Amino acid sequence: MRAVPFLALLAVASNASARQPWRREVRNNETVTEPADSDPKRYIVELKSLDRCARIRAKVDNTRGLRVVKSFDHSLFPAISVECEGGCNADSLARAINDGDEDDAPVATVYKSTTMRLRLPAEGESYADDAKAAEYSFHGMTGVEQLHREGIIGEGATVAIVDSGVYWQHPALGGGLGPGFKVAGGYDLVGDGRWPSTDPEPDNDPNDQFGHGTHVAGIVAGKSEQFVGVAPGAKILAYKVIGHQGQSNEEMVIEAFLKAFDSGADVITASVGEKSGFAANAWATLASRMVDQGVVITIAAGNDGEIGPFLMSNGAAGEHVLTVAGSDAEKFPAFGFHAEFSAGTWPDSIVGRPIVPVTLNSSVPDDACSPLPATTANMTNTIVLVRSGGCDLWQKRTNLQPFDPEYILFYQDDKPWTAPPSNRDGVKAGIIEARAGEAIVKAIIDGGNVTATFDIDPTHYVGIYNSGAGRPADWTTWGANYDMTLKPDIAAPGNKILSSYLDGKYKVLSGTSMATPYVAGVAALWIGKHGGRAAHKDDPAWAKRLMTRIMSTAHSVPWISGLDKKTNPDFWAPPVQVGAGFIDARRTLEATTELSFEGRKFELNDTAHFQGTHSVQLKNTGEVPVTYEFALESAAGFESWNPLPADSEPRYPLPNFKYYSDMTPIKLEPAVAMPEPITVQPGDTATAEFTFTPPAGMNEGNIPVYSGKILVKSSSGEGQDFGIPYFGVGSDIKATIPAAFDYGSYFPIMFSAANHTDIADKTSFTFNLTWMSQDYPTLYTKLVFGTRELRWDIYEASPDATDEEPAGAKGWAYPPTVGEHGYVGSATAFTKSGEASWFDPENNSVDDVFAFPRYNQPRATDGHYMWLGRLANGSDITPGEYRFRIAALRAFGDPHVAGDWDVWKLPQMTVLPLD
Numbered sequence: 001m002r003a004v005p006f007l008a009l010l011a012v013a014s015n016a017s018a019r020q021p022w023r024r025e026v027r028n029n030e031t032v033t034e035p036a037d038s039d040p041k042r043y044i045v046e047l048k049s050l051d052r053c054a055r056i057r058a059k060v061d062n063t064r065g066l067r068v069v070k071s072f073d074h075s076l077f078p079a080i081s082v083e084c085e086g087g088c089n090a091d092s093l094a095r096a097i098n099d100g101d102e103d104d105a106p107v108a109t110v111y112k113s114t115t116m117r118l119r120l121p122a123e124g125e126s127y128a129d130d131a132k133a134a135e136y137s138f139h140g141m142t143g144v145e146q147l148h149r150e151g152i153i154g155e156g157a158t159v160a161i162v163d164s165g166v167y168w169q170h171p172a173l174g175g176g177l178g179p180g181f182k183v184a185g186g187y188d189l190v191g192d193g194r195w196p197s198t199d200p201e202p203d204n205d206p207n208d209q210f211g212h213g214t215h216v217a218g219i220v221a222g223k224s225e226q227f228v229g230v231a232p233g234a235k236i237l238a239y240k241v242i243g244h245q246g247q248s249n250e251e252m253v254i255e256a257f258l259k260a261f262d263s264g265a266d267v268i269t270a271s272v273g274e275k276s277g278f279a280a281n282a283w284a285t286l287a288s289r290m291v292d293q294g295v296v297i298t299i300a301a302g303n304d305g306e307i308g309p310f311l312m313s314n315g316a317a318g319e320h321v322l323t324v325a326g327s328d329a330e331k332f333p334a335f336g337f338h339a340e341f342s343a344g345t346w347p348d349s350i351v352g353r354p355i356v357p358v359t360l361n362s363s364v365p366d367d368a369c370s371p372l373p374a375t376t377a378n379m380t381n382t383i384v385l386v387r388s389g390g391c392d393l394w395q396k397r398t399n400l401q402p403f404d405p406e407y408i409l410f411y412q413d414d415k416p417w418t419a420p421p422s423n424r425d426g427v428k429a430g431i432i433e434a435r436a437g438e439a440i441v442k443a444i445i446d447g448g449n450v451t452a453t454f455d456i457d458p459t460h461y462v463g464i465y466n467s468g469a470g471r472p473a474d475w476t477t478w479g480a481n482y483d484m485t486l487k488p489d490i491a492a493p494g495n496k497i498l499s500s501y502l503d504g505k506y507k508v509l510s511g512t513s514m515a516t517p518y519v520a521g522v523a524a525l526w527i528g529k530h531g532g533r534a535a536h537k538d539d540p541a542w543a544k545r546l547m548t549r550i551m552s553t554a555h556s557v558p559w560i561s562g563l564d565k566k567t568n569p570d571f572w573a574p575p576v577q578v579g580a581g582f583i584d585a586r587r588t589l590e591a592t593t594e595l596s597f598e599g600r601k602f603e604l605n606d607t608a609h610f611q612g613t614h615s616v617q618l619k620n621t622g623e624v625p626v627t628y629e630f631a632l633e634s635a636a637g638f639e640s641w642n643p644l645p646a647d648s649e650p651r652y653p654l655p656n657f658k659y660y661s662d663m664t665p666i667k668l669e670p671a672v673a674m675p676e677p678i679t680v681q682p683g684d685t686a687t688a689e690f691t692f693t694p695p696a697g698m699n700e701g702n703i704p705v706y707s708g709k710i711l712v713k714s715s716s717g718e719g720q721d722f723g724i725p726y727f728g729v730g731s732d733i734k735a736t737i738p739a740a741f742d743y744g745s746y747f748p749i750m751f752s753a754a755n756h757t758d759i760a761d762k763t764s765f766t767f768n769l770t771w772m773s774q775d776y777p778t779l780y781t782k783l784v785f786g787t788r789e790l791r792w793d794i795y796e797a798s799p800d801a802t803d804e805e806p807a808g809a810k811g812w813a814y815p816p817t818v819g820e821h822g823y824v825g826s827a828t829a830f831t832k833s834g835e836a837s838w839f840d841p842e843n844n845s846v847d848d849v850f851a852f853p854r855y856n857q858p859r860a861t862d863g864h865y866m867w868l869g870r871l872a873n874g875s876d877i878t879p880g881e882y883r884f885r886i887a888a889l890r891a892f893g894d895p896h897v898a899g900d901w902d903v904w905k906l907p908q909m910t911v912l913p914l915d
Contacts, residue, residue, distance in 0.1 A: 040829070040831050040850035041083050041084045041085075041088075041831060041849075041850040042069060042081060042082070042083045042084075042112075042113040042249075042251075043081070043082050043083075043084070043088075043090060043093055043110050043111065043112060043113060044079055044080075044081050044082075044110070044111040044112075044113050044250065044251065044254070044282040045079055045080050045081075045082055045093065045094070045097060045107055045109075045110050045111075046077065046078065046079040046107075046108045046109045046110075046111065046282070046285075047078045047079060047080070047106050047107065047108055048078075048105075048106055048107070048108045049078060049106075050073065050074070050075050050078040052078065052106045053071060053072075053073050053078050053079075053080065054073075055106075056080065056097060056106055057071055057080055059097065060080065060082055060097065063096060065084060065085045065086045065088070065874070066082055066083070066084060066085065066088075066093075066096065067082065067083045067085060068080050068081070068082060069081040069082065069083050069251065070251045070255065072254060072255065072258065074258050074262075076258065076261065076286065076289050076290065076293065077254065077258065077282075077285075077286045077289070079254075079282070081113060081251045084850070084851070085847065086847055086849065086870070086874045087826075087828035087849050087850065087851035087870055087871065087872040087873070087874060088851050088872065089826065089851040089852065089853055089872055090110040090111075090112070090853075090855065091110075091815055092851070092872060092873070093110055094107045094110050109285075111250075111280075111281055111282040111285075112281075112854070112855050112856065113249060113250045113251060113282070114249070114250050114274050114276075114281065114314060115247065115248075115249055115250075115274055116241070116242075116247070116248040116249055116250060116252070116253055116272040116273060116274065117246060117247050117248070117272065117273075117274065118163075118164070118210070118212050118242060118246045118247075118271070118272060118513065137228070138329035138493045138497060138498075139228070139230070141329070141470060141582070142492070142493065142518075142522070142582075142583055142584060142585050143584050143585040143586030143587065143588075144230055144521075144522070144525070144585045144586075146586050147525055147585055147586060147589065148228065148232075152525050152528060152529055152589065153231060153232050153233035153234075153525070153528065154221065154230070154231025154232065154233045154234035154521065154524035154525045154527065154528040155233030155234070155528045156233070156234075156527065156528050156531070156532070157231060157233075157234040157235070157266050157267065157523075157524035157525075157527035157528045157532055158184070158234065158235045158236075158237060158263075158264060158265050158266050158267070158532070159220050159221065159231070159234050159235070159236055159237070159265065159266065159267045159268075159269060159517075159520050159521070159523075159524050160186075160236075160237040160238075160239060160260035160263065160265035160267065160268045160269070161186075161213055161216055161217055161220065161236060161237070161238050161239065161269055161270075161517070162239045162241055162253060162256040162257060162260065162268060162269070162270040162272070163212055163213030163216050163238075163239070163240070163241070163242060163270065163271060163272065164208050164209065164210035164211070164212045164213035164214075164240060164241075164242035164243070164246070165186075165188060165206040165207055165208035165209070165210075165213045165214075165238055165239075165240030165242075166183050166186070166206060166207070166208050166213050166214050166217045166236065166238035167207065167208040167211075167214040167500070167501070167502050167503070167504075168181070168182075168183040168206075168207065168238070169207075169504065170214060170218070170222075170500045170501075170504050171224055171504060172218055172222040172223055172224040172227055172229075172500045173214070173217055173218065173221075173222055173236070173500055177205065182221060182235065182236055183217070183235075183236045183237075183238055184235040184236065184237060185237050185238075185263065186206040186236075186237045186238035186239050186240070187202070187204060187206060187239055187240070187256070187259055188202055188203050188204070188205055188206040188207070188240040189202050189239065189240060189241050189252050189255060189256055190202065190240060190241060190242070190243045190248070190252065191203060191243070192207070192209060192243075193243070194243070194244075194245075195243045195245075196243070196245070196247060196248075196249070197245070200252075206238040206239060206240040207240075208238075208240070208502060209243060209244040209502075210242055210243070210244050210245075210246055211501050211502045211507070212242070212246070212271070212509075212513065213238065213240065213242070214499075214500050214501055214502060215497075215499040215500060215501055215507060215509055215513075215514070216269070216271060216499075216513065216514070216516075216517045217236055217238065217499075217500065217517075218499035218500030218501075218506075219497060219499050219514060219517040219518055219521065220234065220236060220269070220517045220520055220521045220524070221233070221234040221235075221236055221521065221524070222499060222500050227498065227499070227500070227506065229499070229521060230517075230518055230520075230521025230522060230524070230525065230585075231521040231522075231524035231525050231528065233528060234521070234524040234527075234528065237260060237263055237265055239256035239259060239260055240256075241253050241255075241256045241272070242272065248272060250281070250282055250283050250314075253270065253272065253283055253315070254282060254283055254286055257270075257283070257286060257287065257290065258286075261290055261293075261295060264533060264534070265295065265533075266295065266296065266523075266524070266527050266532030266533050267295070267296040267297075267298065267520045267523045267524060267527070267532075268287075268290065268295055268296070268297050268298075269297075269298045269299075269516055269517050269519075269520035270298075270299050270300070270315060270516070271299075271300040271511070271512065271513035271514075271516045271517070272300070272315070273299070273300060273302060273313030273314050273315050273316060274313060274314050275302065275304065275311055275313060275314075275858040275860070275861055276312060276313055276314035276316075276317050276786075276856065276858055277310055277311060277312045277317060277479075277481050277482045277786045277858050277859075278314070278317055278481065278482060278483075278786065278788070278856040278858075279317045279318055279319050279481060279483070279485065280788075280856060281314045281315075281317070281856060283314060283315045283318075284314060284315050284316075284317050284318030284319070284321065285318070287299065287315060287318045287320070287321045288318045288319045288320035288321060291320040291321060291543055291544060291547070292320065292540065292544075293540050294533050294536060294537075294539070294540030294541070294542060294543045295533065295543055296322065296520070296523045296543045296546055296547055297318070297320070297321040297322060298321070298322045298324055298516050298517070298519045298520045298523070299313075299315040299316045299318065299321050299322070299323055299324065299516065300313065300316060300323075300324055300511070300512035300513050300515070300516040301313060301316045301323050301324055301325050301326075301476060301477040301479075301487065301488040301512045302316065302476075302477035302512060303326075303475045303476065303477060303511050303512055303513075304475075304477045304478075304860075305472075305473065305474055305475045305476045305477050305478055305562075305577070305660055306474060306475060306562065306659060306660050306661065307657075307659060307660070307860050308478060308640065308657045308658050308659050308660055308662075308663065309478040309479065309480070309576055309640050309657060309705065310478070310479070310480065310481075310482060310640075310657065310785070310786065310859060311477050311478060311858065311859070311860065312477060312478075312479050312480070312481055312487045312488070313477065316477075316487060316488065317481050317485075317487060319485065320544070322489050322490060322519060322547045322550065322551075323479075323487045323488040323489045323490075323579065324488060324489070324490055324491070324492055324494075324512055324515045324516040324518075324519050324579075325472065325473075325476040325477070325488040325490070325491040325492075325494075325512060325515065325577065325578050325579055326472075326473040326475065326476040326491065326492070326493075326494030326495060326510070326511060326512045326514065326515040327470050327471060327472055327473055327476070327491045327492060327493060327494060327495065327515065327557065327578065327582055328470060328471045328473065328493070328495045328496075329493035329494075329495060329496065329497065353381070353382065353383050353407070354381075354382050354383065355382070355383045355385050355409065355440055356377075356379070356382045356383070356384055356385060357384075357385040357386075357440070357441050357444060358372070358384060358385065358386050358400075359387075360441055360444065360445055361441075362387060362437065362438045362441040362442070364387060364390075365389055365390045366389065366390025366391060367386050367387040367388075367389070367390065367396070368386050368395075368396040368399050368400060369390040369391035369395060369396060369399070370399065371399050372399055372400070372402075372403065376403050377403070378403055378404055379400065379403045379404055379405040379406070380404045380405075380406060381406070382405075382406075382407075383407045383408075383409050384400060384405045384407065384408045384409065385409050385411065385437060385440060385441070386400070386408060386409070386410050386411075387410070387411055387437060388410050388411065388412055388431070392564075393410060393420060393421050393429070394421050396408075396410070397421050397427070397429065401425075401427075405427055406426070406427060406428070407427070407428050407429075407430075408420075408427065408428070408429045408430075409429075409430055409431070409432060409437075410429065410430070410431045410432070411431070411432050411434055411436060411437020411438070411440075412431060412432070412434045412437070470491070470555065470557040470581075470582035471557060471558065471560050471567065471573075472491065472557060472560050472573050472577050472578050473494060473495045473510070474560065474562055474565060474660060475510070475511070476488075476491070476494070476512055476515075476577065476578070477512065478576050478577050478660070479576045479577075480576050480603075480727060482785065482786040482891065484603060484604075484605040484606060484609070484727075484728075484729060485603060486575060486576065486579075486601050486603050486707075486725060486726075486727045487576075487579070488576075488577075488578070488579040489547075489551055489579040489580060489601070490519055490550055490551055490554055490578075490579045490580055490581070490583055491515065491554070491557070491578040491579060491581060491582050491583065492515040492516075492518040492519050492522075492582070492583045493514070493515060493518055494510060494511055494512055494513070494514040494515030494516075494518070495510045495514075496508055496510055497509060497510065497514040499514070518583070519550065519583060522550060522583055522585040522588060523546060523547075523550065525585055525588075525589065526546055526549070526588060526589055527546075529589060541597070544597035545594055545597065546588075547597070547600075548594070548595050548596070548597050548600045549588050549591055549594065549595075550583060550588050551579065551580040551600050551601070551725075552580065552591070552595045552600065552712075552722040552723060552724065553584050553587035553588045553591055553722060554579070554580040554581035554582055554583055554584060554723065555581045555582045555584055556572045556573070556581045556582075556633065556635070556709065556723070557572065557573045557578060557581055557582050558571065558572060558573060559571035559572065559573050559574075559635075559636040559665045560573065561661075562659070562660030562661040562662070562663055563661040563662075568636075568665060570665075571635065571636035571665040571667075572633065572634075572635040572636060572708065572709075573635060573636065574635040574636050574637075574638070574705065574707045574708075574727075575601075575635065575707045575708070575709075575725035575726070575727050576705060576707060576727055579725060580601070580709070580723055580724075580725045581709075581723065581725075586719070587719050590719055590720075591719075591720065591722070592620070592621050592622030592626070592716060592720060593618055593619065593620060593621065593622070593626065593628075593712075593714060593716075593720065593722060594618075594619040594621055595616050595617070595618060595619075595712070595722060595724065596616055596617035596618075596619075598616075598617075599614065599615055599616025599617060599724065600616075600724065601724060601725045601726070601727075602614040602690070602692070602710070602724060602725070602726035602727070603726075603727060603728075604670075604692055604694075604726060604727060604728030604729075605728065605729070606728070606729040606730075606731055606732055606733045607694065607700070607729070607730060607731060607732050608732040608733070608734060608735070608892070609892070610694065610728070612691055612692045612693065613689065613690070613691045613692075614689070614690050614692070614726075615687050615688060615689040615690070616687070616688055616712075616724060617685050617686070617687050617688075618678065618680060618685065618686050618687075618688060618712070619680075619683075619684070619685040620680040620681065620682055620683065620684055620685075621682075621683070622682055622716060623682050624682060624716075625679055625680065625681050625682065626679070626680055626714055626715055626716050626720075627677050627678065627679045627680075627714075627715040628677060628678045628679075628680065628686075628688070628712055628713065628714055628715075629677045629712075629713045630674045630675060630677075630688065630690075630710060630711065630712060630713070631674075631710075631711040631713060632669070632670075632672050632674075632708065632709075632710065632711070633708050633709045633710075633711050633723070634667070634668065634669040634670075634706070634707075634708035635707045635708040635709070636665035636666070637665065637666045637667060637668025637669075637695070637704055637705060637706045637707070638658075638663045638664065638665055638666060638704070638705055639658070639663075639664075639666070639699060639702035639703065639704050639705075640657055640658055640663070640702070640703045640704070640705050641655065641656075641657060641658065641701070641702050641703035641731075641736065641737075642654050642655055642656050642657070642658055642662075642702075643655050643701050643702060643736075644744075650739075650743035650744045651744065652744055652745060652746065653744045653745050654744045655737075655739075655744055655784065656742065656744055656745070656784055657703075657784065657785075657859070657860075666704075668695040668698065668704055668705075668706035668730070669695055669706070669708070670692045670693055670694055670695050670706060670726075670728070671692070671693040671695075672690055672691065672692050672693070672710070673690065673691040673693075674690060675688045675689060675690070688712075690710060692726065692728070694706070694728060694730055695730060698730035698731075700730060700731040700732070700736065701731070701736060702731075703729060703730075703731045703733065703736055703737075704729070704730040704731065705727070705728075705729055705730070706727075706728055706729075706730060707725065707726060707727040707728070708725070708726060709723040709724060709725050709726065710723070710724040710726060711723055712724065733785070733891045733892065734890060734891045734892045734893065737784060737785050737890070737891055738890070738902075739784065739890075739902045740783055740784065740785060740787050740888035740889065740890050740891070740902035741781065741782070741783060741784070741888055741902055741904060742782040742783055742784045742859075744784070745782055747780060747781055747782040747783075748779060748780060748781045748782075748886060748904050749779070749780040750777050750778065750779050750780070750906070751777070751778050751780075752765065752775060752776070752777060752778075753774045753775070753776050753777070753778050753838060753839070753866065759777065759906065759907070760907070763907050763908065763909050763910060764909070764910040764911070764912050765777055765869075765909070765910070765911055765912065766911075766912045766913070766914055766915075767868065767869035767876075767877065767911070767914070768914055768915075769839055769841050769846065769868060770841055771841060774838055774839065776839070776866060776867055776868055776869060777866075777867050778833070778864070778865065778866045778867070779792065779829075779863070779864075779865040779867070779886065780862065780863065780864055780865075781862070781863035781865070781888075782859075782860070782861065782862055782863065783857060783858070783859045783860075783861070783888060784859055785859050785890075785891050786856070786857060786858045786859050786891075787856075787857050787888040787889050787890070788855060788856060788889050788893075788895075789853050789854070789855055789888070789889045789895060790852070790853055790854040790855075790857050790863070790887075790888050790889075791826065791852055791853040791885065791886070791887050791888075791901075792826060792827040792852040792853075792865070792867070792884065792885075792886050793806075793807075793816060793823065793825075793826055793827070793852070793884070793885040793886075793887075794823075794824040794825055794826070794827060794871070794877065794882055794883075794884060794885075795807055795808065795821075795822045795823055795824060795882065795883045795884075795885060796822040796823075796824060796880070796881070796882060796883075797880075797881035797882055797883050797908050797909075798822055798883075801822075801883050801908075803905040803906060803907065804903060804905060805898065805903065806883035806884060806885040806903070806906070807821060807822070807823075807883075807885060807898075808821065808822060808883075810822075811898060812898035812901070814895045814896045815895075818873060824871065824877070824882065825871035825872050825873050825875070826851055826852040826853065826871065826872035827851075827852050827865075827867045827871070827872070827884075828849035828850060828851045828852065828867065828868070828870045828871065828872055829849060829850055829852070829865035829866055829867060830844070830848065830849055830865075830866040830867075830868055831848050831849060831850055832844065832848070833864045833865050833866045834864045836866075839866060839868060846868050846869075846870060847870075849868065849870050851872035852865075852872065857888070869911075877911050878911065879911050879912055879913040880910075880911055881908060881909070881910055881911075882908070882909045882910075882911060883906070883908055883909065884906050884909055885903060886903070886904045886906065887901040887902060887903040887904065888901070888902050889901055889902075890902055
């Protein structure tokens with residue numbers, strides 16, 4: 001008998017799947033409602049200087065209908081969070097605060113406060129014992145393992161984690177809290193109660209109740225006998241902004257960032273957010289300022305990749321932050337099992353069950369891809385061994401089904417890892433490495449048999465090799481921002497990542513939430529060798545240089561089909577999916593050339609705003625002269641838009657942006673005028689300029705996206721080449737997308753609330769809110785492209801008003817003024833519109849409303865607004881004839897131009913008196 005102690009098995013542990021990229025975990029049978037906008041009445045008001053905070057705070061507190069929720073007394077972001085008790089909007093709030101100070105208005109900007117939620121596809125737990133199979137590590141392809149062997153572990157770096165706290169008692173995280181421990185400090189901003197359902201209860205112990213922050217902390221700096229994070233020598237500061245419901249708000253995140261900044265963090269990392277695509281939000285603005293002040297900021301892109309391009313999350317949209325996409329790791333964590341070769345998560349009750357191959361030819365390309373012969377033996381009480389390849393694993397499983405298999409063990413071919421089919425009809429499936437399957441087949445050919453045992457104590461993890469390391473995860477959110485700013489910036493391992501979890505356990509999770517702390521850890525490795533904020537106190541630009549290093553040294557990765565997840569070696573993945581590419585920590589630390597932060601990426605914009613000339617500064621930080629040559633590496637182009645057929649009315653679901661599964665790579669290569677080779681002496685800097693011409697022959701009506709890299713090839717040798725991602729759109733987006741609303745999906749929609757009568761059939765309302773009547777309009781919206789402003793304005797009906805322009809012949813004036821041109825005011829909406837089906841007159845208040853307009857609204861997100869009759873100025877609509885002007889500002893639109901608004905055509909409305 002020959003014994004090979006353990007093999008690595010990857011099985012389906014649960015039905016949780018990456019097909020649910022925004023799934024939230026709910027514990028203790030708790031039902032969690034996720035509102036569309038949890039703080040719709042709340043705004044963050046940035047002031048022009050810190051010395052105004054106390055006076056303006058007092059002024060707001062003494063203003064009827066306004067309440068100060070939080071104050072940010074910080075020079076980086078002097079601001080207050082204000083809640084409107086009635087209806088108000090950004091403009092009216094700014095006017096109220098500036099009133100009396102018109103000559104020296106204190107308000108700089110008013111931002112809408114948004115919800116923050118954890119968004120990750122959970123993969124469930126993974127268990128295994130010590131094994132001869134490869135030890136689990138997700139650092140092989142990133143260069144981190146090599147740096148660890150050289151003793152570079154991030155010692156001296158401090159990474160602040162803004163998340164759900166950290167279970168600091170975990171052995172892999174040091175088992176303690178405070179100076180001298182790995183988790184050196186932090187703060188709990190929300191407490192251990194039921195926030196946000198109850199008031200926060202802040203304290204000095206950021207202990208984790210949700211698990212997410214603990215997982216993130218392990219990726220950054222965890223270390224145990226079986227698991228090592230990216231920078232195990234780094235210190236962690238934990239800032240808890242998320243309670244056990246997995247939810248937070250922008251004010252909490254901003255306060256945590258400010259605390260982390262003041263505590264001296266070298267790196268701040270956050271894996272929370274909401275769909276956005278707009279950099280003009282408070283959190284993104286603050287984060288970019290921190291980068292300017294010498295802090296590395298990493299923020300997760302999001303997990304909406306399947307929905308297609310233009311969906312970046314709010315913090316990740318920040319201009320200067322390092323926005324992180326998710327990719328596959330080199331190894332996935334796996335169950336271990338004991339295989340006996342004799343000449344001679346699965347249930348741990350299986351002991352000595354025989355493994356029976358479908359075929360003894362271990363190189364067969366299509367094992368079980370066709371129906372098996374009727375003479376095939378019954379498979380009950382065995383473990384069926386099948387080689388992958390030739391067809392999908394579901395097809396193989398279907399062909400095995402007539403022979404009653406209980407357990408199916410797939411062994412890999414040389415393709416990237418494929419998930420085994422989830423449990424169905426009691427049949428369980430797992431996957432092992434090719435070498436393990438081939439060894440089993442060889443033992444049987446030699447006259448023996450092989451049995452498997454799964455009764456091992458699950459306390460250790462092993463790794464199964466994945467040849468698709470670096471491949472983009474199908475759930476990673478695509479950019480760019482709506483202003484054509486290129487996002488994301490970098491990709492890192494985020495798929496099936498094992499890390500520390502609550503109660504001393506380990507868990508496997510997937511998402512950009514996992515990739516983001518990986519990049520923070522790589523930054524910590526560099527800081528451990530070269531120093532961080534303290535070492536560069538007179539040089540805050542160090543953070544930008546490091547972030548540029550991380551981007552410029554990344555590897556390109558291949559295009560992955562969103563339909564069948566197959567690799568296409570003919571195309572590189574586009575920067576709007578993976579940024580500069582897959583992170584390479586070793587190259588980041590060893591590079592002897594620095595690229596300028598302003599030249600770290602080239603954003604060409606669309607055809608109407610095309611910016612063709614770009615430059616980058618190259619500094620030779622080495623000891624010998626270096627000659628740089630330049631080349632073009634185009635990535636996969638793709639047509640992002642499904643247009644309407646010519647002269648066609650909108651029809652479901654057209655027009656719309658394509659889903660990832662509908663996108664096909666095409667060759668779209670711009671012409672680029674390259675500079676001649678440049679030789680730079682040690683310590684000197686040179687400028688290289690590039691002029692782009694868009695690719696020829698593009699179908700502008702389908703909004704083609706083209707991108708790639710400018711390669712900077714150095715004479716310094718291997719590992720000293722660099723890349724600068726570029727991105728452009730081969731269409732005039734404003735002209736190609738004439739509408740902002742998603743008419744193809746039948747939005748907007750308006751109903752009378754009582755019986756959901758369509759507005760076309762009922763154009764009158766009494767605003768009777770009793771249970772028997774519920775007579776008010778409810779508006780539902782969805783956008784095909786993000787809008788900077790969504791309005792619901794009310795005008796007096798006039799003979800010259802039309803469905804196309806409710807404002808009438810006098811025309812649109814922005815911003816509209818009550819009393820002029822028949823303008824009555826903006827509508828408001830019941831704050832629980834996103835979660836309630838009706839207004840409850842016994843338990844709800846008519847004063848619990850927020851006002852239009854709504855700002856920075858992303859595409860592919862539902863809006864739900866119940867108008868109870870209150871106007872934004874606090875008055876109620878009176879009986880009469882009116883026109884609703886429900887409009888969204890189009891892409892690149894000027895709000896002062898009437899034609900730049902997409903106005904929903906509506907008939908004249910009647911407000912009837914209450915009986």
